[in-house]
Amino acid sequence: MKRPTFASLFVIGFLGLPAAGLAQGNSCLDCHKELDGALQAAAVAFAQDVHGQFGLSCRDCHGGNPATDDVDKAKDKSFKGAPKRERIPEFCGGCHADAAKMRGFNPSLRVDQLDQYWTSRHGQRLKAGDAKVAVCTDCHGAHGVQTARFPKSMTFPWNIPQTCGRCHADKALMASYLLPAGQLEDYRASVHARALFDKKDLSAPACNDCHGNHGAYPPEVGSVSGVCRQCHPSAGELFAKSPHKKAFVEIEAGECGACHGNHKIEAPTNALIGSTAGSACIQCHEAGSKAWTTAAELRSLLEEFESGTASAEVALDAADRKGVEVSEARFKLQDVHTILVSAKNLTHGLDLAEIRKAIVDGENALAEVEAAGQKALAEARFRRRGLVVATICLALLAAALALKIRRLKEKRMAS
Amino acid sequence: MAKNIGRALFKFFDERFLLSGLGAFAGKKTVPEHQHSFWYFFGGISLFLVGLQVATGLLLLLHYIPSIDGAHESIRVIMSQVKFGWLIRSVHSWSANILIGVLFVHMFSTFFLKAYRKPRELTWMTGFLLLVLFMAFGFSGYLLPWNELSYFATRVGTDIAGSLPLIGGWLKEVILGGPDISQATLSRFFWFHVAVLPVVALGVIGIHILLVQTLGMSKPIGVRETREIPFFPDFIYKDALGWILVLILIGVVCVLLPWEVGTKADPLAPTPLGIKPEWYFTFMFTTLKLIPAHVLSIEGEQLAILGFLAGGLFWFLVPFLDRRAAREKRSPAFTWIGLFVAAYIVVLTVITYTVPGL
Structure with missing residues (x-):
């Protein structure tokens, strides 16, 4: 048998490798990268997507046949395309709510996100037919999804306020729900934001630490103290024993929030207590009482x-x-x-x-x-x-020595 | 009565130590006086500072604990609780730095006055050896307080030794007593600082002074001045005046800027930015940082180290290389070499502290 020549190896290598690549290629990405706008962005963003890192491809979510370059053949019977907005939670939940499927990728990952979502204010409104509320892709992205451990991820602690703020700081959008839109601004002025953004303390609370993640809901007045106690247990226990506890329940005041506020929680100073302006006490207690x-x-x-x-x-x-x-x-x-x-x-x-x-x-x-x-x-x-005393003594000694040296010199010159 | 006792005591010691002979020698000994004789005093100031080092070092030994758990704490106790401990430690640290500076001035003045020429070759060589020994004192003593700065500066210094060709790895391990700075390092630095170096240095100082005393001070080439002053008491008085002025300077810096204790070294902490060795090593340190990674296919760092070793050997052997000076003729080539070396050291030291990122 003839041994392969260098030229034949070169031809096989040069022509064969791209052919092998084509066989394993993804025609969805190839075509979408040639398109414009959002259709192109999806393909570009997928390069950083955590799903892609786990070996999943476009067909795993959207169906179709990425092995063919023919658009009509690629969009075969199995092709699902982009889900409608109101279908997105179920679309993602198809895998993320299925423990058997998730086990193959990350057995420790929770699979109750979809259930939690339906308990959230977002989920409840979506079920009621409001498709403007946040769905999975609003907080996680669609094709550039990253885990919450990745600092560039939309759900990394110091990105969460901005992620939530995309809707909750939108005055026009919030006005349609009769909700305030200043929470993000308030939060940024808080002691928690200083810890998170300035000190890079990832344990400092962002929106989700008080409101929940997938089951996000504004805490009830009675449960605010429970939320704060996650990090401030000692203050919570003391408050529970104080005469304020009963009084706050009676007047339906939000325990911690009544004195400290909610989103704009400033570093507590002595000014918060007392009988002068700026004190929380004078909100309820009359002068002289x-x-x-x-x-x-x-x-x-x-x-x-x-x-x-x-x-x-x-x-x-x-x-x-x-x-x-x-x-x-x-x-x-x-x-x-x-x-x-x-x-x-x-x-x-x-x-x-x-x-x-x-x-x-x-x-x-x-x-x-x-x-x-x-x-x-x-x-x-x-x-x-x-130092002054020692310096004076040493300076006097130096002066005496200098004098002595001068006299010795004069004596020597004279002799 | 007292006079008689004094005479008897003198006679007792004279018969045993030949004091009359020494007195006669001191009485006859003279020192040349000319326009450059100011530079002679730096030798005496160096000796005075060495004395301060010994005295304060011995006192520090009373409280210093050479262990990685106790060293930093013992320095803190010396600085805060021991009566005048702050003064003793500050004098030790400040005078050590001033001593190195004075030694450099002494060496360069000797070089430019060509005082190394025959028959004072050995005086020059022992003097150069003393500079190296006191730099070793500084390097070993710097780690002893076990603070962040000293710990990481020692790591930088030993890494440089480790990059020496052929013997680098072995040498680094010998210096450190292991692969990294540990208790073994502190123990051997302490042993080196308080036992080995003092014995060797005292021996070399003895030889250096003996040579200075027997050969006398060198008169620069071309100086025709024949005036001389008695060594005792005139020169000694002038020397003492210099000592007092240096002592005032040390007192001022020790009171206004006591040597800091620093943060305790944490071997697990990342190396702080801008860490530098002691100032007298910075010209070599910065050279190693500035030299390209490769020069004519030789590793830059190794080339620089070999260059410093070769330069040191040249400097050490200068009395035998400067043949013109040996014949009492001016040797401008060596003056230019000395000026280049001095300028190199000054410029590199200055840019280490002034150029950001070095």
């Missing part, structure tokens, strides 16, 4: 403690700048900060005795820090005074 006086007292206790903490920090910073080692005092100051945060949290329980006790403990710890700060500043002054 017992609760009003208690609120004023609470504010004053916290402010006094906080200002002591701030001045101790200033003293430590000043000593640090002057070169005195104060790391141990800074450790103690961290303890004081922890006590301050704890005392502020105790205000949810409204137990004045407990709050006073926490502040007394804090003030004792603060006194140690203040003493350390003053000692460090005194040390800095001592060092500078020492």
Whole structure:
């Protein structure tokens, strides 16, 4: 038998490989890439799609025969085309609600998304015939679907507010539902958004952490505290024991939200408590009432403690700048900060005795820090005074030596 | 009475240490005085700073703990709780840096005055050896506080040693006591810093001073001035004046800018951006960063290291290479070489701290 020549191998390689590629090709993608607009975008986006990464192709969702280049043959009997908007949840749920099918790709992935969706406000309205509400593709995309772990995904934590905001910040769209459209703007001004966007803290809540994912629904007034307690359990427990709990139920106030707001939840400061403008207490308590006086007292206790903490920090910073080692005092100051945060949290329980006790403990710890700060500043002054004295002594010694050297020189010149 | 006791004591020691002979030597010893004699004082200042290093180093040993768990904490205790600990540590760290600077000035002034010429070849060579030894002191001492900066700077430094051709891998492992910086590294750096280097350095300093004393100070080529001053007390007084001025400088920087403790080293943390070795290594460090990856098919980094080794050998052997100076003739070629080396070190050091990203 003749051995293959280099030329024959070249011909086979050069002509054979594209032919092999064609046999496994996807005519849907080939044609759609040549089209314009949305029809082209779908094919381009699919290159990044998680379904494609799992080996799925166009026919797995849309049917048809991608093995042929003939458009008519490609759109055979099995071809489903693009589903109508109101059919999309069932379309995606065809696989995602089927545990047997999903097991083959990701056994740990939940398969109750479709059921949850029908319980959501979106799902309920869709069932009622409103096709404008969000369906799967509005939040996940259609052909560039990514898992929520991928930072560019529409469902990655720091992209979620924008994803929800595509509809919920649309004033015209929201007006048709008599809904406000300022939630996204409010959220962006919140302490949660600062944690998520600025500190890149992925555990900070985005829209879905309070409203749910597929079963998204506005929390009922009575369940707001349950939502907040997912992350703030201690504040929730204290509130449940406080006299406010019963009163809030009676007036149907939304527990946490009544004082902290909902989307625009700002970092709580002492201004939230007290008897002056900006305080949440004066929304319900009349001036001069017992609760009003208690609120004023609470504010004053916290402010006094906080200002002591701030001045101790200033003293430590000043000593640090002057070169005195104060790391141990800074450790103690961290303890004081922890006590301050704890005392502020105790205000949810409204137990004045407990709050006073926490502040007394804090003030004792603060006194140690203040003493350390003053000692460090005194040390800095001592060092500078020492430097001045030592420099004067050494300068005098240097001057005496210079004089002696000069005399020796004069003596030598004379001799 | 007191006078008699003094005389008796002097006689006792004189009979055993030949003090009269030393006194006679010191009495006769003179130092040339001319327009360049200012540069002589840098040798004395170096010796004074070495004394400060020994004194403060011994005091630091009382509290320093050479373990990766205790080193940083012990430095913090020295800086905050030990009486005058902050001063002792700051003097040790600042004077170590000033010493290296003074040694560079001393070396270059000696070079430009061609004081290395016959018969002072060994004085030059021991002096150069001392500079290398004190740079090794600096490198080994830098890791001891076990803070973030020192940890990663040591990693950078040992990586450079590791890229030496043929012996790099072996040398790096010997320096570190393993594949990476660990307790073994800290132990051997400590051993090297407080045991090996001091013994070797004291021996070389002894030889260097002995040579300076027996051969005397060199007079630059072409200086016709014949004036001389007595070594004792005139020159010693001038030396002491320099020491006092340096001491004032050290006091000011130690009080206004005490040496920082830094954050404790975390071997699992990523290397902070812009990490640099101590300033006196930066001219070599930046050269390695700037050199192309390959120069004429040779790895750039290896070429630079070999270049520094060859340059160091040239510098060490300069008394034997500068034949004109040996014949008491001016040698401008060597002056130009010295100027180039000095400018290279200064420029590379300056750009390390001024060019972003280096």
